[in-house]
Amino acid sequence: MVTLRVAHTADLDSSSLIAARALLDGAFEDAVTEHDWEHALGGIHALAWDGEELIGHASVIQRRLIHAGRALRTGYVEGVAVRADRRRRGHGSAMMEALERVIRGGYELGALGATDDAKPLYAGRGWQQWRGPLSALTPSGIVATGEEEGSIYVMALEHRLDLDGELTCDWREGDLW
Numbered sequence: 001m002v003t004l005r006v007a008h009t010a011d012l013d014s015s016s017l018i019a020a021r022a023l024l025d026g027a028f029e030d031a032v033t034e035h036d037w038e039h040a041l042g043g044i045h046a047l048a049w050d051g052e053e054l055i056g057h058a059s060v061i062q063r064r065l066i067h068a069g070r071a072l073r074t075g076y077v078e079g080v081a082v083r084a085d086r087r088r089r090g091h092g093s094a095m096m097e098a099l100e101r102v103i104r105g106g107y108e109l110g111a112l113g114a115t116d117d118a119k120p121l122y123a124g125r126g127w128q129q130w131r132g133p134l135s136a137l138t139p140s141g142i143v144a145t146g147e148e149e150g151s152i153y154v155m156a157l158e159h160r161l162d163l164d165g166e167l168t169c170d171w172r173e174g175d176l177w
Contacts, residue, residue, distance in 0.1 A: 002055065002091065005047045006098045009059075012045060019054040020047065020079070027081035035174025040079030044102050046095035048082070056082040058095040060102050065111055066137065066168040067161060075103035077112035092121055100125070103155060110155030113148065113177045127153040132164045136176040142168060148177045 009017075024032045024040075040059045048056030058080040065074045077099055082091045103110040114122050123129070130152040134145045154161060169176055 002048055002050050002094075004094055004098060005049060006044060006102075007047070008044055009041045012047075016047065016054070017041075020045070020057045023054050023057050023083060024079055024081050027084065033174055035172075036079075039172065039174065043075075043078075044099065046098040048091045048095060050086070054083075055086045056091040056095055058092075058099055060099045060110075062107070063111070063172075064170045065109060066170075067109075067159075068165060070159070072109045072159065073107050074109045074111050075099070075107035077103075077110065080112075080118065092118075093125065096121070096125055100155065104157060108158045109161075110157065112153050113151050113175075114153050115151075119151075119153075122153045127155050128161075128163060129153055130163055130167055132162065133166045134177070135166060135168045136171060137168055138171050138176075145169075145176055152177060 021037055024037070039061065043059050043061035045057065045059045047054060059078050060075045061078055063074045063076040064071045066072070080092065080095065100110065110127070112122065112127070129150065134148050134152060135142050136145050152167065
């Protein structure tokens with residue numbers, strides 16, 4: 001039987017964090033960098049366990065995204081993965097449902113970067129693809145991040161969004177989105 005645990009990074013023991021990192025490495029064929037892993041920490045995790053085996057992970061962390069002159073407190077989803085042999089059984093949806101509850105309760109906006117394979121999951125849950133230009137607020141100023149266009153999805157909560165307008169993310173090392 002699969003159980004879902006929702007907990008802050010500070011409440012997870014080292015074996016759970018090691019299992020989550022290993023799951024992400026396996027799901028993304030060892031393409032998860034140290035920065036990618038760091039981006040998934042410091043927020044709320046949804047962990048899908050089948051007995052002692054971790055079969056799914058997702059987290060939501062706080063970021064600031066700038067849109068229409070406002071810095072929006074954003075719940076940004078990171079590190080979403082389900083073990084390959086357990087996909088298409090609702091585990092991803094269950095983890096997203098838990099994180100969406102956190103986002104609705106604590107943030108002005110939800111956002112995430114989606115792989116091509118995951119886009120149908122997010123669109124099916126009501127997330128909207130950002131159509132406008134993307135940029136990042138870097139130490140040297142605002143820089144266009146056009147290579148991410150088409151992969152950013154948002155869940156509007158308190159504010160109307162112009163999905164064709166510019167969306168700017170805050171600075172962090174590694175992948176900006």
